[in-house]
Amino acid sequence: MQTTSIRHSTSIIQTTRLSIVQSAHIAQRMFTLRLDLVESIHGMKYMPKAECPNCSKKLKPLEILKGFNDDPYDFDTTCPGCKHRFSARLVANFRNGGTAELPFYCAIQTLNGLHDKDTLSYEDLKKSYGALFHSAVVHFGSITAAFGRLSIDYPMNERIAWKDKVFGFLGLIPDGVIANVVCVSKYAIQKLRRDLGIKGFSHRKLLED
Numbered sequence: 001m002q003t004t005s006i007r008h009s010t011s012i013i014q015t016t017r018l019s020i021v022q023s024a025h026i027a028q029r030m031f032t033l034r035l036d037l038v039e040s041i042h043g044m045k046y047m048p049k050a051e052c053p054n055c056s057k058k059l060k061p062l063e064i065l066k067g068f069n070d071d072p073y074d075f076d077t078t079c080p081g082c083k084h085r086f087s088a089r090l091v092a093n094f095r096n097g098g099t100a101e102l103p104f105y106c107a108i109q110t111l112n113g114l115h116d117k118d119t120l121s122y123e124d125l126k127k128s129y130g131a132l133f134h135s136a137v138v139h140f141g142s143i144t145a146a147f148g149r150l151s152i153d154y155p156m157n158e159r160i161a162w163k164d165k166v167f168g169f170l171g172l173i174p175d176g177v178i179a180n181v182v183c184v185s186k187y188a189i190q191k192l193r194r195d196l197g198i199k200g201f202s203h204r205k206l207l208e209d
């Protein structure tokens with residue numbers, strides 16, 4: 001009995017160690033793939049951007065996310081080098097060739113800013129609250145998914161032709177993440193993936209990719 005339990009905990013430690021070593025790579029791949037899918041579906045290519053004004057370090061997107069305090073009223077991220085706090089930006093490239101650079105909010109700030117704006121149309125939200133709008137798409141995959149996190153049923157802005165655009169992402173990122181980007185249920189993605197004989201998401205699969 002003792003031996004079994006020791007063996008069991010050793011295997012947990014090994015699994016944990018593996019995921020600690022590789023988790024940064026997995027998180028980075030997930031983030032990149034999700035933004036690639038967002039681009040393919042919504043036609044907006046996003047890149048969070050932050051260069052520390054104190055030590056000139058250029059932060060990677062995940063460093064920017066990690067540096068937020070998850071406080072709805074604190075808009076700064078933290079430089080992992082010198083710990084200086086400053087605001088991050090979000091660069092959005094649009095399908096029509098236009099580019100915008102906006103403040104980039106963390107997920108908590110985004111939800112806090114959106115919670116009383118569900119009466120606004122998709123276009124009004126985008127026009128009047130651009131930073132909120134685009135931060136929401138980056139963090140949650142779509143405006144509908146962001147409002148969903150607030151338990152608000154926000155109508156979809158458009159009928160999205162998504163089926164042929166998600167093939168390359170099936171099984172590489174979780175079904176629920178794809179579902180949020182294309183505004184359908186997780187089960188619709190799961191069904192399509194299974195019909196195509198593609199195995200579900202696993203960290204291992206992402207590492208092999």
Ligand SMILES: [Zn+2]
Binds near residue numbers: 084
């Ligand atoms: Zn710095």
